[in-house]
Amino acid sequence: MQRLQLLKETFFGLDAVQQQLVIGTAVAAGGILGYIVHKRRQVQTIPLGEGWWGAGERPLSEDDKIYPFEVQTSDEEIEDLHERIDRTRYTDPLEDSGFQYGFNSTYLKEVVSYWRHKFDWKKQVAVLNKYPHFKTRIEGLDVHFIHVRPPRRENQKVLPLMLVHGWPGSFYEFYKILPLLTENQDGVVFEVICPSIPGYGFSEAPHKQGFDSLAAARVFLTLMERLGFSQFYLQGGDWGSFITTNMAQMKPQCVKGLHLNMFTSRRGFKVLLSLVIGPYFPFLVGLSLEDVRRLFPFFEKNVWNILRETGYFHIQATKPDTAGCGVNDSPVGLVAYILEKFSTWTDLRNSDLADGGLERKFSLDDLFTNVMIYWTTGSMVSSMRFYKENFKSNPEKRVDAKTGIYVPTGLAAFPGELMHCPKSWAQNRYQNIYSYTFMPRGGHFAAFEEPQLLANDLVQFVKKVEKL
Amino acid sequence: MLIGVLIGLLIGGFIFFLVQRNRNRVLKIEDGWWGTGVPPDGEEDVTIHPFKVTTSNEELEDLYSRIDQTRPVASLEDSKFNYGFNSQYLQTVVSYWRNDFDWRRQVDKLNQYPHFKTKIEGIDIHYLHVKPKKVPEGTTAIPLIMVHGWPGSFYEFYGLIPLLTEPSNPDDLVFEVVCPSIPGYGFSEAPHKKGFDSVCAASIFHKLMKRLGFQQFYAHGGDWGWLVTTNMAQLEPKSVKGLHVNFAPPSKPSLSMVLSIMLGRHFPKLFGFTDMDIQRLYPCMAKLVVESIKESGYMHIQATKPDTVGRGLNDSPVGLAAYILEKFSTWTNCDFRNLADGGLTRKFSLDDLLTNVMIYWLSGCIISSMRFYKENFGKGLNQPHSNNGMAGPGTEHVPLGI
Numbered sequence: 001m002q003r004l005q006l007l008k009e010t011f012f013g014l015d016a017v018q019q020q021l022v023i024g025t026a027v028a029a030g031g032i033l034g035y036i037v038h039k040r041r042q043v044q045t046i047p048l049g050e051g052w053w054g055a056g057e058r059p060l061s062e063d064d065k066i067y068p069f070e071v072q073t074s075d076e077e078i079e080d081l082h083e084r085i086d087r088t089r090y091t092d093p094l095e096d097s098g099f100q101y102g103f104n105s106t107y108l109k110e111v112v113s114y115w116r117h118k119f120d121w122k123k124q125v126a127v128l129n130k131y132p133h134f135k136t137r138i139e140g141l142d143v144h145f146i147h148v149r150p151p152r153r154e155n156q157k158v159l160p161l162m163l164v165h166g167w168p169g170s171f172y173e174f175y176k177i178l179p180l181l182t183e184n185q186d187g188v189v190f191e192v193i194c195p196s197i198p199g200y201g202f203s204e205a206p207h208k209q210g211f212d213s214l215a216a217a218r219v220f221l222t223l224m225e226r227l228g229f230s231q232f233y234l235q236g237g238d239w240g241s242f243i244t245t246n247m248a249q250m251k252p253q254c255v256k257g258l259h260l261n262m263f264t265s266r267r268g269f270k271v272l273l274s275l276v277i278g279p280y281f282p283f284l285v286g287l288s289l290e291d292v293r294r295l296f297p298f299f300e301k302n303v304w305n306i307l308r309e310t311g312y313f314h315i316q317a318t319k320p321d322t323a324g325c326g327v328n329d330s331p332v333g334l335v336a337y338i339l340e341k342f343s344t345w346t347d348l349r350n351s352d353l354a355d356g357g358l359e360r361k362f363s364l365d366d367l368f369t370n371v372m373i374y375w376t377t378g379s380m381v382s383s384m385r386f387y388k389e390n391f392k393s394n395p396e397k398r399v400d401a402k403t404g405i406y407v408p409t410g411l412a413a414f415p416g417e418l419m420h421c422p423k424s425w426a427q428n429r430y431q432n433i434y435s436y437t438f439m440p441r442g443g444h445f446a447a448f449e450e451p452q453l454l455a456n457d458l459v460q461f462v463k464k465v466e467k468l
Numbered sequence: 469m470l471i472g473v474l475i476g477l478l479i480g481g482f483i484f485f486l487v488q489r490n491r492n493r494v495l496k497i498e499d500g501w502w503g504t505g506v507p508p509d510g511e512e513d514v515t516i517h518p519f520k521v522t523t524s525n526e527e528l529e530d531l532y533s534r535i536d537q538t539r540p541v542a543s544l545e546d547s548k549f550n551y552g553f554n555s556q557y558l559q560t561v562v563s564y565w566r567n568d569f570d571w572r573r574q575v576d577k578l579n580q581y582p583h584f585k586t587k588i589e590g591i592d593i594h595y596l597h598v599k600p601k602k603v604p605e606g607t608t609a610i611p612l613i614m615v616h617g618w619p620g621s622f623y624e625f626y627g628l629i630p631l632l633t634e635p636s637n638p639d640d641l642v643f644e645v646v647c648p649s650i651p652g653y654g655f656s657e658a659p660h661k662k663g664f665d666s667v668c669a670a671s672i673f674h675k676l677m678k679r680l681g682f683q684q685f686y687a688h689g690g691d692w693g694w695l696v697t698t699n700m701a702q703l704e705p706k707s708v709k710g711l712h713v714n715f716a717p718p719s720k721p722s723l724s725m726v727l728s729i730m731l732g733r734h735f736p737k738l739f740g741f742t743d744m745d746i747q748r749l750y751p752c753m754a755k756l757v758v759e760s761i762k763e764s765g766y767m768h769i770q771a772t773k774p775d776t777v778g779r780g781l782n783d784s785p786v787g788l789a790a791y792i793l794e795k796f797s798t799w800t801n802c803d804f805r806n807l808a809d810g811g812l813t814r815k816f817s818l819d820d821l822l823t824n825v826m827i828y829w830l831s832g833c834i835i836s837s838m839r840f841y842k843e844n845f846g847k848g849l850n851q852p853h854s855n856n857g858m859a860g861p862g863t864e865h866v867p868l869g870i
Contacts (some may be wrong), residue, residue, distance in 0.1 A: 055545075077804045084537070088529075091835040092664045093775060095504075101842060102776030209544045237646045311769030311777075318765040320795045321543055323551030326780035326787020328539050333780020333787075381541040388551060 010218060035130040038431055046249045046399045051215050053198065053206035054140025060451040062137055069144060069202070072123050081331055099343055099356040103336035107355045112332055114364050124369045128172065135202070136220045136226060137188070144202035145195035145223065146171055150182040153189070159256075159462065160229040162220065166238020166262075168338040169445060170201045170373045172366075177451035181458070193227065195220055197239060197386065198267055199374045205382035206331045212389040213239065214400065217246035221254065230254060235458060237261040237446055239386065243359040246400055248407045257434070257465040259410040259458050261446040262417060264426035266401065274424065283299040284426030290438045294413075294420035302419055305348060309418060312341075324381030331375055338371050345444035347416050359451045410435045410461030410463060412454060416443025435461045495702040497671050502651065502659035503590025512587060514679060519583040519594060519655070523575050527830060531785055535566050538786045539700045549797060549810040550825055553790035557809045561793065562786050564818050574823045581629065585655070586679060588672050594655035595648035595676065596622055600633040602642075608643035609633075611682045613700075614672060617691020617715075618837055619792040621827045622647040623820075646675055646680065650692060650840065658836030663845040666692065670699035674707065682714060683707065690714040703868040705727045712869040729756075759802060766795075770841035778835035788834060789825050 013017065052058045098331040131146045133200045150158060161181065163174045171194040181190040196203035197216055206215075220243065224232055234244035234258050241262045248255040265271060274285035275298055282292045295301065315323045343356030350357035358367070374380050395401060409430045413420065415438075423436040436456050442450035499612070500847065501507040543555040581596045600609050612632065614625050625647050632643040650669050651657035659668075677685055686709050689697035694715040701708040728739035733750050741749075749756070771776045781788040797810035804811035812821065828834050 009783070080537075087534070087783065089832050091658075091775075091782060091832060092660070092780070093661055096838070097662055101839060102773035105779075105781065108779075207542075207545055209547055271478040275839060307768075310774050311765075311772040314761075314768040315765030315777075317553035318762050319794065321541070321547075321555065322790050323765075323769075324541065325553065325558075325776070325790040328541055328696055328780075328784075329534070329537065329787055330783035331779040336776050336779040340773065376538050378541060385544070385551060 002364050003198050004468070005021060034128060035422065044403050046132050046214070046246070046403050048200060048221075049214065049219055050139075051211070051218070052140045053208050053211055053215070055207040058140065062140070066134050066136040066226065069135045070200070071125050071128045071133065072403050073121055073376070078121055081121075081375065082116060084329070085112060088112070088330070098354055099340070099351040101170060103340045103343075104354060104356065107358075108336055110333065110355075111358070111364060112335065115335070115368055119365065124246070124365065124372070127175070127451055128369070131175075131178065133202070136223070138222050138226075139205060141198050141219070142204040143195060143198060143223060144171075145193055145444050147227070148182050148192045148194075150189045150191060152184065156184065156189045157187060157466070158189055159466075160193070160224070160232035162193045162224060162232060162234050162244070163447070164195065164220070164234070164236040164240030165200070165242050167200070167234070167386065168370075168374065169238065169448070170342055170370055171196050171372050172373060173445060173448040177447045177455050180451055181454040182236065188459055188466070190233070193224070195223060197243070197383075199382035199386055200379055201377055205379060205385075210389060211386070212388075213246050214250075214398075216243045217250055221247055221251055223348060224254070225466075228293070231256050231464060233257045233259065235259045235261075242256055242390070245405055248405050249400055249403050249411075252407045255407045257408045257410065257462060258405065259412070259461050261412045261414060261454060262444065263411055263421055263426055263430070264419075265421055265428045266396070268428060270428065271425050271453040274422075291420070291422040291424075294415060295422070306419060309344060309348075314335075316384040317391040318388065320384035320388050321381060324384045327380050328378055331371075334375055334380060335368075335371055337380075338374065339367055342367060342445065345416070345418060346449060347443055361443075366448070404431045405429055406431050408432050408434045408461075408465045410437075410457065410464075412437050412439050412446065412457045414439045414442040414446050414450075416441070418444060434464045482561070495667065495699065497577060497667050497703065500661075500664070500668050500671070502592045502661050502664055503661045507590060509714065512590075514586065516584050516679070519585045521575050521578045521583065521655070523571060523830070526573060531829065532566060534783070534785050536560060538562070538784070549805040553794045554798075554808060554810065557812075558786065558790055560809070561812075561818065561822075563786075563788065565789070565822055567655075569822050570818065571826060574819065577626075578623065578823070581626075583655070586676070588604045588675050588679075591651050591657040593648060593651065593657075593672060593676060594622075595646055596625075596629075598629055598633050598645045598647075600642045600644060602634070604638065604642065607642070609642045611677070611685035611862075612623070612643045612801055613646045613648070613649065613685055613687050613697070615648065615673070615687070615689040615693030615696045616653070617689070617693050618653070618840065619824075619828065620691065621824055622649050623824050623827060631641060643686075644813075646682075646685075648676060648679065650696065652836035652840055653833055654831050658833060658839075663843060664840070666695040666840075667699045667703070669696045670703055673700060674675050676702055677707070684709050686710045686712065688712040688714075695844070703715060705866050708866050710867045710869065714870070716870050724825075736763070763798060763802070766791075767841060767845075770838040771845035772842065774838035774842050775835055778838045782832055782835045785829055788829055789822070791834075792825050792828065793821055 011022065014022070014187050090105055094101060100103060111168070131148050133144065133146050135142045137143070150156070163171075163177075165171055165173050168183075174194050178192060178194075178273075181192055183189065188289060198211060198219065199205040231254055234247055236242075236244035237260065241260045243265075244258055244260065248258045249463075270285075274287055275295075277285050278287045278292060279296050282289065312323075329336050339358060340356070342362060343350045343358050346361055347357060374383065409425055409432055411423070411430070411433060413436065423433065426436070427433060435457075438449070439453055439457065442453060446454045480858040481833045501734050514543055540555055540559065543551060548554055583594065583596055585592045585594050587593070603609050614628070616622055616624050625645075629645055629647075635642060651664060651672065652658040684707055687697040687700055688711075689695075690713065695766055697708075697711055697713065701711045724739075728741070729749070732741050735744060782792055793812060794810070796816060797804045797812050800815055801811060812818075828837065
């Protein structure tokens with residue numbers, strides 16, 4: 001009170017000019033502060049940029065029509081596969097090693113025997129073709145996608161939705177969840193687009209360097225525009241999560257909602273603090289008991305596990321052409337490489353099992369159909385290059401790491417995911433989280449492994465956004 | 469005052485004793501058994517069998533038909549060797565391999581030195597044993613074991629062997645050379661049990677040298693050979709007269725090392741750096757950290773999932789060649805990444821490079837060679853042997869040349 005009195009006296013002691021100066025400065029300071037606060041609240045976006053990824057020189061104009069596409073196979077293709085399988089040169093596994101050294105060779109022989117003698121690729125091709133496929137040229141590349149319209153549209157809100165896959169998955173991972181999303185969900189039903197990332201499966205691989213998730217995001221935004229959707233929902237895991245996040249950062253006005261089953265946070269002081277204090281006073285740093293259960297002991301669960309499981313990431317982010325060369329000739333090599341992930345990323349404890357726990361959650365037919373998409377298109381090398389393109393330079397310094405995500409976001413945290421990210425950490429990046437769910441079971445390949453759970457969470461999130 | 473001095477001496481003496489004990493501790497290991505199942509009763513067969521590298525038409529035809537079945541993938545425009553082995557140059561190398569490379573002639577070259585196999589701890593150990601033809605009057609040949617690394621083999625030493633066993637200058641030293649293949653590499657049988665690390669390899673090589681009648685010898689190694697020979701010196705310092713390595717990474721970063729990295733550029737003399745050291749170490753972040761990350765992907769995946777990564781390479785000779793030869797490009801000079809041909813033939817002939825690849829291909833040992841990474845790194849780098857100094861008879865350490 002005394003100080004206030006002193007200030008008042010000083011102020012009225014000044015002459016008129018000085019008083020105006022003080023008032024002017026105060027107003028200016030207030031204005032600047034207000035502007036800064038306003039600017040931060042304003043949605044920042046990342047620039048769209050542009051690119052062209054075809055071979056050679058860019059032509060003057062490009063065909064933007066959409067062509068129907070059908071997956072095909074031939075006897076030659078199948079015979080070539082069988083012949084290569086028959087020539088596999090197996091190496092015995094070390095005694096009692098389970099899946100600790102990678103895909104166990106004894107179990108590999110069993111699954112390959114199924115592949116060679118029982119798996120019916122022609123039947124699976126028919127399964128693949130039950131949804132309509134298309135291709136269209138964007139930025140010099142043929143982009144493949146399936147477009148599934150809900151069979152019964154009357155009296156329902158039809159919401160457009162794009163599902164984006166990751167590595168080593170494909171659009172096929174969504175085949176179990178598609179019926180759950182395109183058939184009635186009490187008022188909400190989706191019209192679904194599932195593209196293949198360029199370089200994966202039936203989408204053409206880029207011929208030029210530099211095709212990262214920002215480029216993929218832009219290509220997919222163009223695709224939605226070409227299909228006539230001005231507003232839509234997005235769902236993704238693995239690379240799909242990065243790409244859909246980028247899409248929401250580039251054109252937030254188009255993205256009604258973003259749903260992710262894998263998400264990361266920026267490293268920062270807040271995260272560090274919660275790691276240190278979290279085990280003792282979780283609520284103080286915004287962690288729930290379930291968060292604590294999934295995060296700690298930190299070193300064992302997060303550091304050692306990540307180190308053990310990221311060798312593929314390291315070599316693909318540095319030498320993709322070398323790493324992929326052999327697996328493009330050896331179907332059994334390809335199977336071991338891909339299916340090891342479906343074992344370990346579903347449940348880390350699977351590495352101790354002689355059969356890697358593979359068939360507990362997936363059928364061999366489904367697993368091999370996914371592998372065949374990589375095998376028949378020879379897209380393993382280009383799929384690996386995506387890692388290098390995204391991690392060539394420090395990802396923390398890229399524009400998308402410094403921009404927040406402001407569209408309504410739904411996060412589904414699966415317990416078997418490689419690294420758990422609590423809601424409080426996710427809030428570093430995702431500024432508008434409508435729902436965060438601790439999923440009861442399931443791993444990295446959520447749509448493939450637990451389609452009902454994922455569909456339920458997606459629908460409840462969308463209903464929140466639609467205010468239903 | 470006297471009591472103070474006495475106490476000081478006692479404490480000092482105690483600390484000295486502790487330090488000495490740590491430094492002079494010799495590495496110990498029990499006998500292992502690496503064959504299938506349980507070790508049989510009775511004595512192990514210690515006979516030494518002569519061995520000859522052989523080939524057959526079937527082997528070559530199988531190789532050629534697999535090469536013909538390769539499904540190549542074009543490298544990105546202008547990417548040279550930055551994404552790994554460039555596809556265009558790979559075509560060139562493979563075409564030579566398919567049409568011009570004469571494997572039978574190379575097999576004869578391999579057989580110019582006598583090969584042997586002998587069973588140790590349950591597995592067949594392959595090695596070369598090269599005795600010098602002429603030893604100067606009054607001297608004996610110096611026994612020397614040379615150990616290769618990954619993705620190399622005993623064949624890497626073929627250029628060196630004549631220089632050591634038949635020196636042109638009569639005053640030069642003459643060596644009797646033993647070049648084994650590490651178990652799991654080339655013609656040495658792969659261990660069937662988990663846990664075969666460099667110390668186990670060192671123990672086996674000691675037994676080999678003893679079986680050949682050498683009580684004392686010199687050891688040389690690079691890459692894994694560095695670690696195996698170092699372990700040999702730690703296991704039985706009395707047997708290793710001297711150790712020469714061409715690769716000596718620090719295993720545990722110590723305070724002095726960290727300080728030397730931080731301040732060495734400005735005070736080189738203080739940390740014992742020469743001009744050459746400064747040139748090779750700095751700029752530190754770029755040269756040590758970023759470069760290591762760029763080039764250690766193979767190490768990371770081999771140290772965690774060797775059976776997965778090696779799987780495809782054992783069916784695809786071209787895949788195997790790309791994987792192995794990429795190292796002969798980049799590890800010779802990392803600037804070679806910016807060359808369309810990876811600078812491969814600047815220092816090596818295709819014949820030599822492909823002979824090394826053939827050793828991996830025909831023995832089908834790529835997976836077992838990769839497992840060595842997991843066995844050594846799987847438990848972390850802080851193994852007992854990395855803490856030990858090397859104690860020697862009479863002297864503090866086994867003499868070391870780098």
